[in-house]
Amino acid sequence: MELGWALVLTAALVLVTAFFVAAEYSLVRVRETQLAELAERGSTIAALGQRMARRIDEYISATQVGITAANLGLGIVGEPAVFSVIARLFPVDAEAEGLFHAIAFILAFAIVTFVTIVIGELAPKYLALHAPLRLLLLTAAPLFAFTQLVRPFIWAVGGSARLVVRPFGAANRAREATYSEEELRLLVAASARSGVLQESERELLSNVLSFADKVVRQVMVPRTEIVAVEANSTVADVTELAQKHPFTRYPVYREDLDNVIGVVHVRDLVGMSPEQARRTRVTQVMRRVVAVPETMHLDRALAEMRRQRVPLFLVIDEFGGTAGLVTMEDVLEELVGELEDEFDKAAPLIRKQDDGSFLVDGLTSLDDLRERLNVELSDEPYDTVGGLVFGKLGRLARIGDSVEIDGWRAEVTAMDGRRIAQVRVRSAHRQGVPRSQ
Template identity: 30%
Template sequence: MTGEAFLAFLGEYWLSIAAVFCLLLFSAFFSGSETALTAASRSRMHSLENNGDERAGIVNRLIERRDRLIGALLIGNNLVNILASSLTTSLLIGLFGNSGVAIATVVMTVLLVIFSEVLPKSWAIASPDRFALAVAAPVRLFVAVAGPISSLVNGIVRRILSLFGVNLSSEMSMLSAHDELRGAVDLLHREGSVIKADRDRLGGVLDLGELEISDIMIHRTNMRAINADDPPEICVREILQSPFTRLPLWRGAADNIIGVVHSKDLLRALAEPDVEPENLDIVKIAQKPWFVPDTTNLKDQLNAFLRRKLHLAIVVDEYGQVQGLVTLEDILEEIVGDIADEHDLDIQGVRQEADGSIVVDGSVPIRDLNRALDWSLPDEEATTVAGLVIHESKSIPEERQAFTFHGKRFIVMKRVKNRITKLRIRPADDQTPIA
């Protein structure tokens, strides 16, 4: 084709060429808008909306129905891409004949990838908040038009997925706020913006609703309590020598908790005239015990502690049997932790050996070990390290038995009756012989 013929072709089809150019711009708009609106900071948008920014309010309302938003943008993007490709193919067939199909495929692939995908998405991800605010108004208009079609498409998709056993509720949130926040914190920690201690504290707050009292309580076998039938002077001595300010009081049987003695109440009673340890009635100064079920989650229990202004509760199972006790400090430690330095093993019952292995008491909670060592041992089926080994081995292991799971090698060092009291933990690839 000569130059004059080419110019004549352009003059005849300039309108179609301009249409293809405009469609490419629309495609870039849809691609960039999708990236910006899904990557925009929801917290920043809420802050801007509270400060009177109407565009931020539009962004928040669009994000609230994210599946409808993304569906509408994908419909628009595919529509203009297909239309632009069809027009280009028609033009190039008229210019080059049948070979125009192959040429149109190559040309449109290059144009769409560069100018309608990579360029706008890179621009949007570089400043998602600013981009989202800029496109909020036109996107809202388009979603209002294409939204019903998007809802229809989502309904068809849910129907198809249900045939394969995948059920999506139309009211189900596409994202979990806790998972989104946890993922953001983990990402910032990997990038160095959030230190490990802060990541653990934020994770502890998010986990409160998922943990039950039974996961953190002091088991009844480790409870320190006072026998109300002991001579008063012995009770007084045990309370004053105890490192705890509150101690349960039992009578007849260890499961029969009749009160909780506060060391300050004891000191006040001893300060009264003519009161000696020998004639003190320990039951009279004890507070009424508070019993809570072991299935209560930590979030509810924390609120209950704050509401009742109490610091200790006795944990019972569904049959009313005492399982242990939980304190306000136990719950707070799930948030703030009890590690002085993120590189030191400052947990009771955990010791690092010179060979790099970790010697652990069987009663050490898995969550405390994970937090101290930045491990990820599962704590869904067991609360303590010993419980995890028993669960995974499906038996009560003997001393010197070793097991490998979850990337670690667990060696039973000491067992008392049916209780594993001490273990050594090494990396799974450590082939050091069992001592």
């Protein structure tokens, strides 16, 4: 073969290698959702790419066949061609011809290898990693045609490869088209950092991913915070109670909170005359109450609320006693954040102070504390900040008590009876912080 044609063929083989490398990496890198979106718009190339992505093993085998064939061609044609160029550029005497040939051969091998790695391997890989969809749309049709041409050889090679990997449990494994929950979290976080998702979208998606993992115990109003009415109370009593504790619903109990028999809604009391309100017992206007275990997951609780058309559940502990109340608002807030109505207090659960510390309501969930303060709390068997501090102390708390929690110090600043009402949280490394009691 003439030297000129040999050099042209060498360049062509390098480009062929680049084509197959680009096709391989773009096929592996592209997301099927990107192809599906274009296919729905009528792109036939995207539809072809979808088909190829679903049978990725076959097309990856085809690219490997192409890369191997091109590299063999470079060894047969490319290195001798470059060797001939070097020999013509640097003629030597017959005495040094043997040594020169050895040096020229090594140099030719190095040049061909360098060009193949840079142009045939690295450059198309970088392009495929940064623009996989665009490259796949360019390479899909030629790769599909090449695959049909060498299909019998691919079957033979692929079958042999599957026999080799079968002992490792990897035979006939389809392309992973699903992601674990943790992988989805990482994808959401990465999309938010890159600006693809807004912060509100990131927060909503993160809440959705953790929603089914939470149970009603984590979001309920605890028993100690329930404002309820006794079964013998009148509507007038409820009206008076609503002036002090403005809620829309009040549980109705007989004897104690472990025997809740219904719930009264203030909307049902509207329109009653004062005389009628004094004569009417709450048991006459109360609605039914549905009890659920405190271990019920939130997704199931929401589904049950919708199915039974009740906005409130009585939460029962493992001993059959009343643990608390959970409303549809409590459940939905785990998805969309705080929902405030005209009765909600404006004071936030976590308030940053001028000295860098945080005043935290004792009923603040540990999930909220993790998110707001970016605290990496280890797995704790508690749902609230107050419960965590109480557990760390191992006794009834007093104002001024403090405990260390994963590099942060929580100091009790307010009590509500025996319940921890408020704590001050600050970094344990700040100067002047009291030591644990």
